[in-house]
Every structure is written in structure tokens, then in C-alpha cells.
Amino acid sequence: MFNRKALLGGLAVSTLLVSAGVMAVNQTDSRNWLSDADEETRYERLEYYLGGFSSAMKETGDRYRHTEQAIYDENYELAYYHWDKIKGAIERGGMKRPDRRENAQAMFLDTAWKELAEALQDPDEHDVRGAFTQAKAACMACHGAEEVPFMNDQPLFRDGPLSD
């Protein structure tokens, strides 16, 4: 079966098609959108569904807020739990978007992330709060370096429980 819309619709639609089966990556009438697809389309659909760096950052933002709240509550085990999950989220982001990996590693994971992780494992309130402030600065510096500085002007970085 040919997809009539694709034949008539030109480039915009045809770039979404996999040449062999004329199967659109993001359009299917089947509820079994993975198991009914051919192998190549299946992987393309998974990549499309899992997104790029922003889905990793969505998780990072949520867990960052939970980390901050847990530090405020002096529940350092919970803070460490979320902080540790942030590392995984950012590593998965770097897997999906390798051009972001160098800054993620150098500006955050090998530096500010590690400092706070260490502070949380042997918690002293003053040290933990200091390391959190450094980590927040590192998040924001990376947004500058990766050319999304507008990310920094939002309540997540302004109105947290540890903000003065």
C-alpha cells in the first residue's frame, strides 16, 4: 500500500518515511506501534519517543528540586538518592546527545556533582549547603555554555527552599 498523502505531500512528509515499507515513523494506525513496525522503524520510533537532552533535563529539574527540599529537611539520605539519580539522567542525556556530553562531564559530573555527592555521604549542614550552591551555579553555567541561558531565569533556580 502506498501512502497517498506522502506521495502528494512532498518533502516534509517523505523525509519521515522509511523507504522500504513506506512506513511513517510518527504515524501509525496500529496500537501496537512498536511490535507491528519493521525493525528499523521500531528503533526510530523508540528514539523519537525517548527524546533528546530535554527529557533528561526534565527529570534532572524535578530531582534537583527534590534534592533541595530534602537538604532543607535535613533528610540527607533522600537528597543523596535524588542526586545520584540525576547523574544517571544526565549520562543518559549524553548518550542521546553526544555533543552535550563534554560540558556535562567537565562542568558538572566530574566536578560540582561529585562535591555534593561526597558532602551528602558525610553530611555537615554547612558543607552540604555550600556544595548545593556550587552545584546550582554549575547547572546554570552549563545552560550558558550550551546556549540556553534563558533556562536560568525561572523559579526552579530562584525560589527554592534554600534560597535566601
Ligand code: HEC
Ligand atoms: C550539558 C550542560 C548542562 C548541565 C550540566 C545541566 N543542563 Fe539543564 N539543560 C541543558 C540544555 C542544553 C537544555 C535544553 C535542552 C534542549 O533544548 O533540548 C537544558 C534544559 C533544562 C531544563 C528544561 C527541561 C525541559 O525541557 O523541561 C531544566 C529544568 C534544566 N535544564 C535543569 C537543570 C538542572 C537543575 C541542572 C543541574 C542539576 C542542569 N539543568 C544541568 C544543559 C545542561
